[in-house]
Amino acid sequence: xxxxxxxxxxxxxxxxxxxxxxxxxxxxxxxxxxxxxxxxxxxxxxxxxxxxxxxxxxxxxxxxxxxxxxxxxxxxxxxxxxxxxxxxxxxxxxxxxxxxxxxxxxxxxxxxxxxxxxxxxxxxxxxxxxxxxxxxxxxxxxxxxxxxxxxxxxxxxxxxxxxxxxxxxxxxxxxxxxxxxxxxxxxxxxxxxxxxxxxxxxxxxxxxxxxxxxxxxxxxxxxxxxxxxxxxxxxxxxxxxxxxxxxxxxxxxxxxxxxxxxxxxxxxxxxxxxxxxxxxxxxxxxxxxxxxxxxxxxxxxxxxxxxxxxxxxxxxxxxxxxxxxxxxxxxxxxxxxxxxxxxxxxxxxxxxxxxxxxxxxxxxxxxxxxxxxxxxxxxxxxxxxxxxxxxxxxxxxxxxxxxxxxxxxxxxxxxxxxxxxxxxxxxxxxxxxxxxxxxxxxxxxxxxxxxxxxxxxxxxxxxxxxxxxxxxxxxxxxxxxxxxxxxxxxxxxxxxxxxxxxxxxxxxxxxxxxxxxxxxxxxxxxxxxxxxxxxxxxxxxxxxxxxxxxxxxxxxxxxxxxxxxxxxxxxxxxxxxxxxxxxxxxxxxxxxxxxxxxxxxxxxxxxxx
Amino acid sequence: xxxxxxxxxxxxxxxxxxxxxxxxxxxxxxxxxxxxxxxxxxxxxxxxxxxxxxxxxxxxxxxxxxxxxxxxxxxxxxxxxxxxxxxxxxxxxxxxxxxxxxxxxxxxxxxxxxxxxxxxxxxxxxxxxxxxxxxxxxxxxxxxxxxxxxxxxxxxxxxxxxxxxxxxxxxxxxxxxxxxxxxxxxxxxxxxxxxxxxxxxxxxxxxxxxxxxxxxxxxxxxxxxxxxxxxxxxxxxxxxxxxxxxxxxxxxxxxxxxxxxxxxxxxxxxxxxxxxxxxxxxxxxxxxxxxxxxxxxxxxxxxxxxxxxxxxxxxxxxxxxxxxxxxxxxxxxxxxxxxxxxxxxxxxxxxxxxxxxxxxxxxxxxx
Numbered sequence: 001x002x003x004x005x006x007x008x009x010x011x012x013x014x015x016x017x018x019x020x021x022x023x024x025x026x027x028x029x030x031x032x033x034x035x036x037x038x039x040x041x042x043x044x045x046x047x048x049x050x051x052x053x054x055x056x057x058x059x060x061x062x063x064x065x066x067x068x069x070x071x072x073x074x075x076x077x078x079x080x081x082x083x084x085x086x087x088x089x090x091x092x093x094x095x096x097x098x099x100x101x102x103x104x105x106x107x108x109x110x111x112x113x114x115x116x117x118x119x120x121x122x123x124x125x126x127x128x129x130x131x132x133x134x135x136x137x138x139x140x141x142x143x144x145x146x147x148x149x150x151x152x153x154x155x156x157x158x159x160x161x162x163x164x165x166x167x168x169x170x171x172x173x174x175x176x177x178x179x180x181x182x183x184x185x186x187x188x189x190x191x192x193x194x195x196x197x198x199x200x201x202x203x204x205x206x207x208x209x210x211x212x213x214x215x216x217x218x219x220x221x222x223x224x225x226x227x228x229x230x231x232x233x234x235x236x237x238x239x240x241x242x243x244x245x246x247x248x249x250x251x252x253x254x255x256x257x258x259x260x261x262x263x264x265x266x267x268x269x270x271x272x273x274x275x276x277x278x279x280x281x282x283x284x285x286x287x288x289x290x291x292x293x294x295x296x297x298x299x300x301x302x303x304x305x306x307x308x309x310x311x312x313x314x315x316x317x318x319x320x321x322x323x324x325x326x327x328x329x330x331x332x333x334x335x336x337x338x339x340x341x342x343x344x345x346x347x348x349x350x351x352x353x354x355x356x357x358x359x360x361x362x363x364x365x366x367x368x369x370x371x372x373x374x375x376x377x378x379x380x381x382x383x384x385x386x387x388x389x390x391x392x393x394x395x396x397x398x399x400x401x402x403x404x405x406x407x408x409x410x411x412x413x414x415x416x417x418x419x420x421x422x423x424x425x426x427x428x429x430x431x432x433x434x435x436x437x438x439x440x441x442x443x444x445x446x447x448x449x450x451x452x453x454x455x456x457x458x459x460x461x462x463x464x465x466x467x468x469x470x471x472x473x474x475x476x477x478x479x480x481x482x483x484x485x486x487x488x489x490x491x492x493x494x495x496x497x498x499x500x501x502x503x504x505x506x507x508x509x510x511x512x513x514x515x516x517x518x519x520x521x522x523x524x525x526x527x528x529x530x531x532x533x534x535x536x537x538x539x540x541x542x543x544x545x546x547x548x549x550x551x552x553x554x555x556x557x558x559x560x561x562x563x564x565x566x567x568x569x570x571x572x573x574x575x576x577x578x579x580x581x582x583x584x585x586x587x588x589x590x591x592x593x594x595x596x597x598x599x600x601x602x603x604x605x606x607x608x609x
Numbered sequence: 610x611x612x613x614x615x616x617x618x619x620x621x622x623x624x625x626x627x628x629x630x631x632x633x634x635x636x637x638x639x640x641x642x643x644x645x646x647x648x649x650x651x652x653x654x655x656x657x658x659x660x661x662x663x664x665x666x667x668x669x670x671x672x673x674x675x676x677x678x679x680x681x682x683x684x685x686x687x688x689x690x691x692x693x694x695x696x697x698x699x700x701x702x703x704x705x706x707x708x709x710x711x712x713x714x715x716x717x718x719x720x721x722x723x724x725x726x727x728x729x730x731x732x733x734x735x736x737x738x739x740x741x742x743x744x745x746x747x748x749x750x751x752x753x754x755x756x757x758x759x760x761x762x763x764x765x766x767x768x769x770x771x772x773x774x775x776x777x778x779x780x781x782x783x784x785x786x787x788x789x790x791x792x793x794x795x796x797x798x799x800x801x802x803x804x805x806x807x808x809x810x811x812x813x814x815x816x817x818x819x820x821x822x823x824x825x826x827x828x829x830x831x832x833x834x835x836x837x838x839x840x841x842x843x844x845x846x847x848x849x850x851x852x853x854x855x856x857x858x859x860x861x862x863x864x865x866x867x868x869x870x871x872x873x874x875x876x877x878x879x880x881x882x883x884x885x886x887x888x889x890x891x892x893x894x895x896x897x898x899x900x901x902x903x904x905x906x907x908x909x910x911x912x913x914x915x916x917x918x919x920x921x922x923x924x925x926x927x928x929x930x931x932x933x934x935x936x937x938x939x940x941x942x943x944x945x946x947x948x949x950x951x952x953x954x955x956x957x958x959x960x961x962x963x964x965x966x967x968x969x970x971x972x973x974x975x976x
Contacts, residue, residue, distance in 0.1 A: 014913060017786055018905050021917065022898065028928050029894050033887055035935045039845040040883040047845025051879075056838065219835065233834070 057220045063213025066240030070249040082160030086128040089121035092152035106139040134292045161291050167284040169252050171312035174202020175287035213240035244476040246275035254603045255280040258596045264583040265313035265453045271461030271578040273491035274470030281313040315415040318450040322537030323378045324565050325445025332398030334503040338389045344368040347381035375510035378521045380444050387443020396422045402459045410472040421448040456580035460567045464575045467497040512572050525594040533572040536589035537565030561585040566593035570601045577604050620969040626896045634948045641869040641876045660952040664959035671963025683734040690727040693720035694763040721764045721772045722957040729918030736787045737911040747793040771941035782921040840934045844878040851882030873949040875934045893927050903969040912968040919961045
């Protein structure tokens with residue numbers, strides 16, 4: 001037995017304190033009981049009504065996707081109303097019956113619908129799940145008239161992407177598709193959930209994070225039939241930002257008209273700042289077909305089908321440049337002082353190297369010519385010799401200076417870099433050393449050399465704008481509706497060519513001559529009042545050494561015909577537009593591609609006097 | 610050790626109250642897990658029965674020794690808890706985003722639960738040594754302040770805002786019980802108020818969000834605001850007599866989130882109405898008042914202060930949880946003690962009840 005350490009006074013204090021504690025406890029409990037009384041007695045029936053007759057649902061408010069405009073503010077892509085047929089699993093007493101009735105009315109994928117329903121019931125029974133998305137207006141009418149026989153369904157109105165001009169600039173704009181598991185897992189799509197549509201190509205993909213917006217949500221009171229009674233609270237969705245492109249939609253239309261029925265690409269660019277005025281690739285497609293959802297067969301046909309309409313040939317089409325590449329060789333040779341522009345070289349129609357004979361396109365040759373005429377009339381033999389002197393590694397170096405062999409970095413996904421061969425590259429890639437004969441082929445833009453149309457547009461721009469290689473850009477501004485510009489675009493100069501002005505002048509004069517002088521290969525691009533400069537190119541698809549095609553391409557089956565190139569810029573002294581055209585299997589650059597470039601240039605300059 | 614007087618002084622009332630609460634809790638848990646019985650609900654229900662059996666086992670275990678022996682273990686026990694808290698922060702498995710749990714094989718428990726008891730014991734020891742004539746000034750209390758602040762901060766970091774708040778509330782109650790000077794009290798309250806902005810900044814965004822939601826429920830209709838809304842509907846719709854066992858529509862149709870844990874009381878209120886919820890509250894009230902009585906009869910300072918502390922642990926948990934589910938307080942994630950599903954909380958609370966029983970049984974040891 002221990003002595004208590006409580007004396008009578010301590011006991012007194014203890015009891016007093018305990019009394020205070022008791023009072024505090026009683027007060028708090030009284031408060032709680034009072035609160036219960038308030039909820040259950042005073043407001044009991046109100047809550048009872050809510051719990052029995054009404055339901056509270058959580059609904060997503062999808063954000064409005066940003067719109068896309070051309071450089072003059074003409075609307076290219078916006079959003080229209082689309083209707084999703086949804087169901088609230090908990091409210092459906094007879095799911096099998098309901099799904100069958102729906103199938104009778106509008107036709108649905110029963111197995112898929114059953115699976116969606118089962119999943120919804122398991123996880124979130126009072127949340128809407130979509131059974132069929134993007135139903136037509138007829139289907140909508142059908143459902144609405146039979147509403148009372150379809151308890152538990154609800155129609156969700158969603159914004160649906162709409163490409164106003166169908167296939168116009170489709171490769172630039174891109175299209176939407178359902179977000180994949182990998183995309184969700186990547187963390188780059190914080191505002192998207194499974195089932196959302198996100199950009200899959202083009203600008204829709206490039207600026208997905210600005211175009212998407214931020215979803216909102218609402219707590220909604222609905223009755224047993226699923227009708228919205230009351231919005232309890234709402235968090236507004238934040239719409240996506242609008243994108244303004246540098247594209248001139250009128251010019252774009254002209255470019256697509258010129259490519260009608262052909263395969264190829266056109267890139268038109270402002271040579272002084274890199275803004276892309278038009279970018280067309282043929283064949284094309286209508287992105288509106290993806291909006292409603294596309295079935296497997298049609299999709300397969302598009303992806304694997306002949307012509308590859310999904311491919312943007314302007315940035316991903318890699319072709320041998322043909323004679324257009326002579327610009328690179330000429331500049332390189334001049335700069336390296338390997339070439340004297342006043343020196344005459346002989347072209348007799350062919351050139352012998354070792355055991356091989358390399359032909360000029362002109363059967364009987366050009367005779368003794370200097371650089372200027374060699375470019376104007378595109379003499380192959382001249383450039384065989386120059387190329388041999390310069391060497392493949394130097395050729396490659398100047399090609400890279402002029403932006404070839406690497407991505408331009410423009411604001412589109414899936415750009416390809418092309419290819420500029422070097423000795424080292426060949427050894428690594430093919431395991432055999434570089435042959436001198438291959439330098440000759442490379443000098444006239446055949447062999448392993450591959451370029452894209454957008455690279456060529458940049459190249460000719462750099463030659464004529466004083467030696468600055470600009471990054472091509474498709475986006476002018478990204479603008480929050482009713483707010484500020486998120487992004488404003490300025491010309492980006494990637495680097496200075498570092499080539500002497502005198503050398504650039506020489507080449508420029510030759511390119512002017514190629515269009516405007518007699519015997520120039522680009523004469524079909526000549527305009528009456530404006531000085532157009534340019535270069536033709538004819539890229540071999542198949543090397544036809546035995547068949548002497550002597551300029552006549554029509555005799556050869558189309559699939560074997562060469563690709564036709566033309567790269568142009570105008571006006572030569574004060575450049576406003578640079579154009580690169582490639583027509584697959586078009587034959588000669590001069591006859592197939594040059595007239596197209598002329599159309600584009602004159603359309604643009606006429607409209608922009 | 611086994612004195613016949615122990616048996617004579619066996620506190621049947623305490624045991625009876627606990628049995629009643631346990632019974633109602635089990636019944637309620639059956640209903641709360643009924644909607645998910647095919648998806649793990651049955652397992653949860655069975656698990657809780659085992660926890661209860663274990664809990665009563667611990668309860669009896671805690672009565673077998675003289676509680677006064679704990680007086681010597683109070684400080685070392687406290688240090689051990691601090692170490693466990695630190696350990697769990699560093700090593701603890703991350704379970705639904707917070708580092709509160711320690712997993713030892715099949716058993717997992719929350720060190721923050723045991724810490725509550727440890728702090729009560731440590732403070733009881735401290736106040737026993739100082740005697741009871743004095744009014745405490747702030748400068749006398751720097752040790753208790755430290756004793757509370759260290760684990761509270763560790764708990765906040767877990768993050769478990771509710772747990773830290775509970776610890777502070779319990780300690781505060783104990784300090785008030787042993788009396789403070791008015792001025793010192795004001796200074797202390799002022800000090801706490803001035804620290805609040807710093808604490809606010811240190812809170813995680815979802816914790817801040819919960820408090821903001823409470824003040825303006827329309828701000829977060831899709832998150833915490835939704836929980837409280839559904840809870841109030843569940844409780845209110847119970848009316849006087851409730852909807853009946855297993856008939857709660859909010860519960861059965863999944864409208865009520867966390868219905869077997871934080872919102873277990875709402876399930877009871879929906880199914881048993883005003884009558885049912887008040888009966889449970891009165892059981893808790895009775896438990897608390899009975900425990901206060903135990904403190905009164907203790908005749909020894911360590912025991913009575915400890916009893917008050919243990920009472921405070923139960924009292925504050927009840928007040929915070931019921932206040933939360935009825936919409937009077939922000940959602941802070943405190944389950945209802947002895948009622949909600951949860952092994953950690955149940956075992957530690959039963960241990961605390963065992964200590965109360967212990968104090969009650971040994972009051973004759975002091976004259």
